[in-house]
Amino acid sequence: MGAVADAAITDATRRLIEKEPTVVFVLGGPGSGKGTQCANIVQHFGYTHLSAGDLLRAEIKSGSENGTMIQNMIKEGKIVPSEVTIKLLQNAMLESANNKFLIDGFPRNEENRAAFEAVTKIEPAFVLFFECSEEEMERRLLGRNQGREDDNIETIRKRFKVFMESSIPVVEYYESKGKVCKIDAAKPIEEVFEAVKAVFTTQDAVVVA
Numbered sequence: 149m150g151a152v153a154d155a156a157i158t159d160a161t162r163r164l165i166e167k168e169p170t171v172v173f174v175l176g177g178p179g180s181g182k183g184t185q186c187a188n189i190v191q192h193f194g195y196t197h198l199s200a201g202d203l204l205r206a207e208i209k210s211g212s213e214n215g216t217m218i219q220n221m222i223k224e225g226k227i228v229p230s231e232v233t234i235k236l237l238q239n240a241m242l243e244s245a246n247n248k249f250l251i252d253g254f255p256r257n258e259e260n261r262a263a264f265e266a267v268t269k270i271e272p273a274f275v276l277f278f279e280c281s282e283e284e285m286e287r288r289l290l291g292r293n294q295g296r297e298d299d300n301i302e303t304i305r306k307r308f309k310v311f312m313e314s315s316i317p318v319v320e321y322y323e324s325k326g327k328v329c330k331i332d333a334a335k336p337i338e339e340v341f342e343a344v345k346a347v348f349t350t351q352d353a354v355v356v357a
């Protein structure tokens with residue numbers, strides 16, 4: 149077994165296991181609407197939304213020693229080393245009073261996926277995957293106007309490339325385990341949420357049973 153699979157159970161891991169968390173991974177290309185739909189899911193289904201990208205941006209703002217490295221990676225559309233992102237996700241789950249989490253934008257590559265499983269011992273209940281064309285995602289990102297440093301055409305193209313090369317294989321991995329629920333995310337927000345609601349209504353019953 150590799151070093152990742154052999155990772156020792158730390159005190160943080162033990163405390164997280166004791167919480168018996170339910171985790172849903174929310175995946176999809178940049179601008180597919182993950183954050184938008186997670187906000188709706190929180191309102192209707194009582195999950196806590198953890199966006200890996202938001203946690204990394206907060207880490208930059210906090211003045212952490214990793215801040216400059218994270219900022220450079222985000223500007224280039226590259227994936228931050230798993231240990232950094234997993235620590236942020238693990239701490240956020242431990243600090244929350246909830247035990248139902250939507251993890252948005254993670255895992256982004258095979259390293260993210262394997263390291264998360266090895267460190268936290270958590271398998272997702274299911275994976276929500278938002279499908280949308282690059283043309284539509286590009287239009288949404290260029291119109292987002294939230295002051296994100298990576299919402300410019302040069303970085304957007306790099307993010308699309310990373311998504312196709314590194315993130316799609318993660319979706320395929322979970323598909324092979326029968327865990328992926330695909331959503332047509334090109335439709336208007338309300339219609340996408342109708343499809344999301346149908347998935348959560350069915351899947352929550354399975355998770356709770």
Ligand SMILES: Nc1ncnc2c1ncn2[C@@H]1O[C@H](COP(=O)(O)OP(=O)(O)OP(=O)(O)O)[C@@H](O)[C@H]1O
Pocket residue numbers: 176177178179180181182183184185201253288289291292293333334335336337338340
């Ligand atoms: N179904 C939709 N139709 C039209 N616009 C949408 C739709 N869903 C989201 N948007 C808009 O597209 C932009 C991107 O949405 P959002 O931030 O939810 O995407 P994301 O998948 O979280 O992106 P990122 O990976 O960059 O964080 C936002 O301005 C949002 O209002």
Ligand SMILES: Nc1ccn([C@@H]2O[C@H](COP(=O)(O)O)[C@@H](O)[C@H]2O)c(=O)n1
Pocket residue numbers: 178199200201202204221222223225226227228229233252253254255256260298307
């Ligand atoms: N698992 C992740 C998630 C995100 N990043 C970096 O953050 C950028 C923005 O992410 P969004 O989900 O908010 O679009 C992304 O392009 C990566 O640079 C990461 O490294 N690892």
Ligand SMILES: [Mg+2]
Pocket residue numbers: 182183199201253
């Ligand atoms: Mg987002």
